[in-house]
Amino acid sequence: MEQEEKHIIGNLFEHWAYVGERAGLLTTAPSYKAIMPEGSDWPRRVFDVQNTTALTEISTQIKAGLLPDAVTFTASVAEAFGPQLAAAGFQPKMTLQGMIIYLRENPPGACSDKIVFRLAESEADAHTFATIAAGSFNYRVDGAVVARLLGQENKIKVFTGTVDGAPACSGLIYYDEAGNAGLHFIGTLPEFRGKGLAAAMTTRLLQECVEDGRRYCVLHASKAGLPIYTRLGFEPVKEVITYAHTI
Structure with a gap:
C-alpha cells in the first residue's frame, strides 16, 4: 500500500x-x-x-x-x-x-461571504449538524453522538453553515495521530444545492487545516463530489470500498 x-x-x-x-x-x-x-x-x-x-x-x-x-x-x-x-x-x-491535497502547494482560496460558518460548541449545535448531515446524506445521524465529539478541537472540529439564517451545510475535520487532516460529512441540504455550498464549506475547512499547521488533507468523494474537490486541488489516489453481506 x-x-x-x-x-x-x-x-x-x-x-x-x-x-x-x-x-x-x-x-x-x-x-x-x-x-x-x-x-x-x-x-x-x-x-x-x-x-x-x-x-x-x-x-x-x-x-x-x-x-x-x-x-x-x-x-x-x-x-x-x-x-x-x-x-x-x-x-x-x-x-x-x-483523495489528497498538499496544502503548502495548494493553499485554499477565499470563502463565500454569503455563508455564516459556525464551529459547533453546544448540544444544540450538535443536533443542528446532525439534522443537516442526515438530510444531506439521507441516513440517520444521532445528535447525541455528535455532541460527544465537541470540545476536542485538537482532534475534531464540527462545522455548520447557514444561509440567511437557515441551516444549509455541514462539514467535519478530524486530525489523526500521523498529523494529517481528514474532511468528513461535507453535505448540503437538497434545497440549497447548486449554490456552491459544498465548495465553500470545503474551502472553510481547508483554511482551518492550514491555520492549524497541517500539510496533508484527505477526503472520500462520491461521484457527485469528485468534480468539486478536483477543482479545489484534491488529487485522486485509491478508492475506498464498502462491502455488504449477501448470504
Missing part, C-alpha cells in the same frame, strides 16, 4: 474509532473494529480488518445481528482479499474515491 493510500484510509479508520470511543460504541476484536449504534447509521461499520481469517467470524456475527452489514476496505486491501471476500459472502456495495 502506498503512503498516500495509507494517509487516506488511516484517517478514516482512526476517525471512526475515535467517534466510537467518545460515544462508548467501539468494539475492538483482535482482527477488526466495529461500531453499531442504535438508531443511527453513522458510524455503523466494520473496519480495520487485519486478515482474511477474520472474514468468517465477521460473516457469522453479521448473520447473528451482532455486527453491522457494512465492511470497509481501501482498494489495495479489497483486491488482496478479493477471493476470500467473495467466498465469505461479501459483495461491493458502495465506492468512494480517496
Whole structure:
C-alpha cells in the first residue's frame, strides 16, 4: 500500500474509532473494529480488518445481528482479499474515491461571504449538524453522538453553515495521530444545492487545516463530489470500498 493510500484510509479508520470511543460504541476484536449504534447509521461499520481469517467470524456475527452489514476496505486491501471476500459472502456495495491535497502547494482560496460558518460548541449545535448531515446524506445521524465529539478541537472540529439564517451545510475535520487532516460529512441540504455550498464549506475547512499547521488533507468523494474537490486541488489516489453481506 502506498503512503498516500495509507494517509487516506488511516484517517478514516482512526476517525471512526475515535467517534466510537467518545460515544462508548467501539468494539475492538483482535482482527477488526466495529461500531453499531442504535438508531443511527453513522458510524455503523466494520473496519480495520487485519486478515482474511477474520472474514468468517465477521460473516457469522453479521448473520447473528451482532455486527453491522457494512465492511470497509481501501482498494489495495479489497483486491488482496478479493477471493476470500467473495467466498465469505461479501459483495461491493458502495465506492468512494480517496483523495489528497498538499496544502503548502495548494493553499485554499477565499470563502463565500454569503455563508455564516459556525464551529459547533453546544448540544444544540450538535443536533443542528446532525439534522443537516442526515438530510444531506439521507441516513440517520444521532445528535447525541455528535455532541460527544465537541470540545476536542485538537482532534475534531464540527462545522455548520447557514444561509440567511437557515441551516444549509455541514462539514467535519478530524486530525489523526500521523498529523494529517481528514474532511468528513461535507453535505448540503437538497434545497440549497447548486449554490456552491459544498465548495465553500470545503474551502472553510481547508483554511482551518492550514491555520492549524497541517500539510496533508484527505477526503472520500462520491461521484457527485469528485468534480468539486478536483477543482479545489484534491488529487485522486485509491478508492475506498464498502462491502455488504449477501448470504
